[in-house]
Amino acid sequence: xxxxxxxxxxxxxxxxxxxxxxxxxxxxxxxxxxxxxxxxxxxxxxxxxxxxxxxxxxxxxxxxxxxxxxxxxxxxxxxxxxxxxxxxxxxxxxxxxxxxxxxxxxxxxxxxxxxxxxxxxxxxxxxxxxxxxxxxxxxxxxxxxxxxxxxxxxxxxxxxxxxxxxxxxxxxxxxxxxxxxxxxxxxxxxxxxxxxxxxxxxxxxxxxxxxxxxxxxxxxxxxxxxxxxxxxxxxxxxxxxxxxxxxxxxxxxxxxxxxxxxxxxxxxxxxxxxxxxxxxxxxxxxxxxxxxxxxxxxxxxxxxxxxxxxxxxxxxxxxxxxxxxxxxxxxxxxxxxxxxxxxxxxxxxxxxxxxxxxxxxxxxxxxxxxxxxxxxxxxxxxxxxxxxxxxxxxxxxxxxxxxxxxxxxxxxxxxxxxxxxxxxxxxxxxxxxxxxxxxxxxxxxxxxxxxxxxxxxxxxxxxxxxxxxxxxxxxxxxxxxxxxxxxxxxxxxxxxxxxxx
Numbered sequence: 001x002x003x004x005x006x007x008x009x010x011x012x013x014x015x016x017x018x019x020x021x022x023x024x025x026x027x028x029x030x031x032x033x034x035x036x037x038x039x040x041x042x043x044x045x046x047x048x049x050x051x052x053x054x055x056x057x058x059x060x061x062x063x064x065x066x067x068x069x070x071x072x073x074x075x076x077x078x079x080x081x082x083x084x085x086x087x088x089x090x091x092x093x094x095x096x097x098x099x100x101x102x103x104x105x106x107x108x109x110x111x112x113x114x115x116x117x118x119x120x121x122x123x124x125x126x127x128x129x130x131x132x133x134x135x136x137x138x139x140x141x142x143x144x145x146x147x148x149x150x151x152x153x154x155x156x157x158x159x160x161x162x163x164x165x166x167x168x169x170x171x172x173x174x175x176x177x178x179x180x181x182x183x184x185x186x187x188x189x190x191x192x193x194x195x196x197x198x199x200x201x202x203x204x205x206x207x208x209x210x211x212x213x214x215x216x217x218x219x220x221x222x223x224x225x226x227x228x229x230x231x232x233x234x235x236x237x238x239x240x241x242x243x244x245x246x247x248x249x250x251x252x253x254x255x256x257x258x259x260x261x262x263x264x265x266x267x268x269x270x271x272x273x274x275x276x277x278x279x280x281x282x283x284x285x286x287x288x289x290x291x292x293x294x295x296x297x298x299x300x301x302x303x304x305x306x307x308x309x310x311x312x313x314x315x316x317x318x319x320x321x322x323x324x325x326x327x328x329x330x331x332x333x334x335x336x337x338x339x340x341x342x343x344x345x346x347x348x349x350x351x352x353x354x355x356x357x358x359x360x361x362x363x364x365x366x367x368x369x370x371x372x373x374x375x376x377x378x379x380x381x382x383x384x385x386x387x388x389x390x391x392x393x394x395x396x397x398x399x400x401x402x403x404x405x406x407x408x409x410x411x412x413x414x415x416x417x418x419x420x421x422x423x424x425x426x427x428x429x430x431x432x433x434x435x436x437x438x439x440x441x442x443x444x445x446x447x448x449x450x451x452x453x454x455x456x457x458x459x460x461x462x463x464x465x466x467x468x469x470x471x472x473x474x475x476x477x478x479x480x481x482x483x484x485x486x487x488x489x490x491x492x493x494x495x496x497x498x499x500x501x
Contacts, residue, residue, distance in 0.1 A: 018116045021358050022088050022125045027078040030371040035128040036397030038080055042068040054217050062169040063130035080128035087136040088125025092116045095324045098143040102289040103332055110331035119251025119357035131320040134171035139324040161203035168211045180299035242273035247316035248326045249276040251357030283332030296325045374482045375402035388435040391446050395439045421453040434458050434485040458485030
């Protein structure tokens with residue numbers, strides 16, 4: 001086989017792996033937690049969807065509207081995840097175009113390889129959330145702006161203006177990205193002794209004007225963030241930065257990263273982040289467009305530190321829109337390696353870890369299949385006068401995906417207040433059975449006092465847990481638990497209950 005034939009075979013295998021990992025299991029995973037919120041919005045649809053997002057969500061409604069539209073074309077989970085899937089399929093192509101425009105053909109090839117095999121991108125290409133779509137808009141906006149630096153045209157400015165609008169109506173944190181991208185444009189124009197230009201001013205002015213209808217909602221949500229504000233913890237922030245680098249490079253997810261909190265695991269993770277981050281920095285140092293990567297990767301990260309919410313410091317998924325630029329920087333570092341053995345070893349290790357992480361993402365334990373099992377069990381055993389309590393409250397949307405909420409488990413409550421027990425006590429009726437659904441994981445906050453409150457007034461008569469192979473890494477033996485509470489039955493009137501497990 002000649003060199004051209006070898007490259008064709010290798011490219012075909014990469015393409016097959018790329019499509020298979022993104023499409024496989026798209027409609028077979030369970031809807032859970034955050035994805036359930038997307039399902040809830042899609043059920044409303046249209047103007048009702050927009051109003052619900054405006055009341056409760058932190059981000060604008062474009063992704064949810066696209067999921068609602070796709071749900072008419074594709075059944076169940078596939079429709080909800082379709083916008084993310086399309087974004088995940090397009091993103092490697094955009095990364096290749098951006099890398100070729102800025103760094104040349106060789107770097108573009110390496111960027112395409114890293115992006116096509118990225119397990120973190122694979123994961124969010126199958127999640128019914130807005131992260132992957134936000135990354136696509138960001139990469140497209142940067143690519144068009146780089147082209148506009150070389151040759152301006154009215155059509156390109158119109159496309160760029162539309163992308164600005166898509167960014168703002170998809171993911172609010174893209175405001176940080178757009179701010180830094182604007183600074184990069186102005187800095188370059190200043191170096192060339194020019195002003196921003198009429199096209200740039202019209203695009204940003206038009207996008208800002210068209211975003212005005214949503215601005216009151218943004219300001220209102222920003223005011224609510226003060227409830228969880230806190231001082232920046234340097235140690236915590238440094239650890240989150242290390243996690244982000246590892247996530248972007250090798251696909252570690254939150255569950256595995258939490259396992260590194262104990263020494264010497266944490267030292268290993270930090271050392272790995274230094275090596276992987278160093279590869280990106282080394283690539284940037286000799287890049288033709290080093291100012292662009294420095295502005296984006298360091299500028300957005302610096303602005304992120306100024307947010308008044310400790311939870312969001314360098315959270316890998318919240319910074320997912322920076323993944324395309326980080327991979328290009330790493331690819332530039334790989335390209336700069338002169339020794340074939342060193343380059344091959346580096347790429348081999350990256351691809352091997354990517355393969356392992358991708359297979360793990362597609363494993364049964366990671367897909368939270370227990371939601372479907374619990375929903376069907378509750379539907380079979382539930383009564384119309386039962387009370388169902390969800391902790392946290394939004395996991396109720398996950399069960400709605402599988403259970404007809406109009407006919408079973410009608411009396412539902414999802415504590416949203418600071419005093420959930422008071423809400424539950426005021427809702428319970430004498431003699432009423434109570435179901436408690438709990439999602440216990442490192443990424444969901446539960447209220448332990450809710451279970452204590454119910455146990456003081458009811459007796460647990462059935463307890464079903466869904467074990468997970470994932471959670472023992474971080475001290476959890478199960479992901480989901482469903483408990484049925486009832487009044488203690490008398491000897492003469494035994495109540496039929498589920499078998500305890």
